[in-house]
Amino acid sequence: MDFKIGQSVKPKKIVVGGVVIFEEYDAAKILIEVIPTQSQCEIYGFDYRDSTCFSNIKSTEINDYNDINDFIIGTNSGYFNIIGVNNEIKHKCFANSIIGNNNVVSDYTNNTTISGTKGEANYNNSQVLAGNQSDDLETRQSIILLAGRETTTAAWSTAKLNNDNTTSFKILDNSIITFNFYITAVRTGGTAAGSKGDFKSWVERGNVVNRAGTSTLKRIRQNLGNDGTTTGWNALSAINADNDLAISIKGATNMDIKWIVKLEVIEMRTGVDLS
């Protein structure tokens, strides 16, 4: 860079931190580094702060998920947002968000959020907090999900994840989970005694260990209260034959009841045969 007219100093280079180093000719006509005055700094268009001349140049780093992350995208996946490295969104996944590293969104999984390290999202609309800095993939993680159901009879049925009538939370082999189910049922219609708006809530807590394919459930339930006619309404955690953690619910005859269940699960996959 050249001297500006009337100036005896000129910028030489910009160094780490954006500090601009200046130079001038000494008596021997050799350029030497000098500290500029405020006016000398500013006449070249730089900022003078704390007796130092700074360039106002920003780096070209951008918050660009596609490139500050290393990841593989399966076919037909899209609408994702990732901040972190080594994350993987697999086949046919949509609208997933990852903050962290080494996380995986499994095939056909949509609308998830993973934060942390080495987490795995397996369920639609789930939130995963992964804490595996030095562990294998998804060793330790917590998962938040919602489930739902509508009942009109007094028969036991199962609230399915996302009220999709299909999906339950699976207890993987040689893993252990501790869960909290927050369950609320509210009446919206029906001819039986009572009124719309009658409700009842529970917290169902417990844990399940899967020993090489055989799961054992321990549980307790706390009734959080009710209002109106809720006789016969009930909720219960259970393990079915496929090692699915079922949320069994029971309403009453001729009562239209909507059920919502929030599942909070902490999961640890041991990688060891627990049988």
Place this chain on the structure above:
Amino acid sequence: MNIQQLIAYPQGTTEPITYPSGEVVLDLFKDEPIPLVLNVDDFTNVAEVDASYSKSFEMPGTKNNNLFFNHIYDITSDSNFNPHVKTKIIVKEGSINTFEGYMQLNEIIIKEGVITYDITLYSETVNLKDILSERVFRDLDFTELEHIYNITQIRDSWVNNLTYNNAGTSGFRDGGTIKYPFIRWNDGISLFSTGNYFVSNLYGAYNVFKPCINALYLFKRIMSSAGFSFTSSFLESDRFSKLYVDLKSTEERDELYVDFGVREASTSEVYNSTFNTLNLTAYNNWAGATGAQLALYDLSTDKFTSNLDNLNVFYKVEIFFSNTGSNPAVVDVILEFNKGGVITTTTLASGINVPVNVVGVAPSMCYIPNISLGLLDNNDFVEIKIKSVGESINVWEVIPDVSDAPPGSAGKTRITTAYTYDTMDINMLLNSYRGDNNQWEFIKSFITMFKLVVLQDDNNLNNLIIEPYKTWVDTGNLINLTHKVDIEEIKYIPIDGLDKTIIIQHKPDDKDRIISIYDFNNIKWRYVNNSDIEIFDGVENTIEVEGLSSSFYRNILNAGIYAPEVINEDKENFDNSLRVFYDKGVTTISGGVTYRIGSSGTSYTDYLKFTPFNDFNESYDFNSVQYQGGSAAILDSLYNVYWAKYIDELYHKDTRIAKIEAYLTADDISKIKFNDIILIKNKKFRIHKIEYRAGAMSKLELITIKDL
């Protein structure tokens, strides 16, 4: 005083002029010297580079002139003087050429029977612009750049060792004219977290390794094709000679990857003691065949004939012999290759013993899994021939027991052909939109980037001197004109026509993701000079390098490969505007990452790095930018290196235009260079413009600069 002469050459006279060339001294009005305006760079016009010319002037319709113009004034005549073709001229005074260039006939005036010709003279630098403005890249013959595209060639290009298909013809080509740097052109690459390697899909390499051409080579080719050479220490320096521009097309290489075919045998054909062509009768596609099927194997002649040049052909030969006679046979198999009419024979197998068939005994065979035939040109052909001595034989179409087949063989007599067209030909190099790039726009882009001045070489009219303004200006001689000027009247005029704000930028490539999403041009790359002047002509003036765009340079996929990225919002190829990069050489990837071309094969740890900055810590963006991988911003941007001094002088309050008259002779004009410093009464001036009038007072526009 010597008389001013205007010497014109017949249209079509070629350079260099050899005497005599039929030149004609045209008649001038005796009291009217040619009003020459000598100029190189319009200091006050930021956006334009100027050149010398004459104001329009009239010439009499003398017999001599009318003959030269071939009576073009007579609209009933079929004059052979074409006003749309340039007419070369020299303005001469005595033995001194004061102006060289060409003449343009503006109009013919016939008033009361008196004919006059209105003409303008232009310098050759104007000529260059006129010529190139009509030309595009496709007009250049790039045949000498055709080459085979493969991994070996890609890597050889990195070290200036690319092998071309054809002999060089321009004299400018070398092994580094075309290079294949690592550039992210699309989303066809991924970084596998479990393998720590890149995989490039599709035809692999073409996702990242696309051809870039040396800018200096292209510069020379363009100038040469326009009839010019140039001398430039700057263009020949590493700062420019290591620049490359992309020749990318959106077409993918895999579209040219063609055909697998299998031809099966006739079992009835008899082979005896003379060589006969192996007769195949049926055509079956191989199950894994891809691309267009080209029926290059003619089942009627049993010849494989290329239908274009540079077809890369591979053969797999499987022949199972059947001897139904009573004597053992000895069989030879040859391959005949007809290349350009010259037949060469290669023995594939000789002396194969073929006993009489025995049930349950494997037949004799000729099995060669991979024969590379090399490159076949159009109409070259190959054929397989068989000779059997001792007994005539047949071949099996399918051997009786496939378990007798050799490993890898299907137990059928057949020839499998695989051929690829892997030549990077002129269609790939200049196809579609890249071939449409305008040649003048290309040259002008570099003139703007580096604020180059383009001058005629006094010693060679068709040689141009091209250097950056900053290294050219004020580097001439000190010329004392004190005794020649009319010092009674010197008019000093402040620079007018200035704009409050000047923006200097490359052409923003709006489809580029880094522009459309991140607005990099506005926030990173362009330089905005906000002056403090309060009286100005324009609020804002944007000077744009219209033929070149900046490119985002980044750590690709955070894998330690620092390279340009040119993708659209969908992370795909697009018809990007021309990009310019600096060749930083072969670089080893940091962090242990390797990459593969395709899902298997060699893992590479190095790549050719192209960058927006050079080895001298200077960038090719106008603004100072901190590039990814760098510890700090690069101060020496295009603006700071090539433009800042000029803008500083132009906008300085003490800068003036000095208008003065001086009596200049032809000798003065021939000696004054526009980078000389003019000394008048111990005050220094820079030359801005000279309106030269032979034999009269010339008008000088000089520039006063503080600290000159």
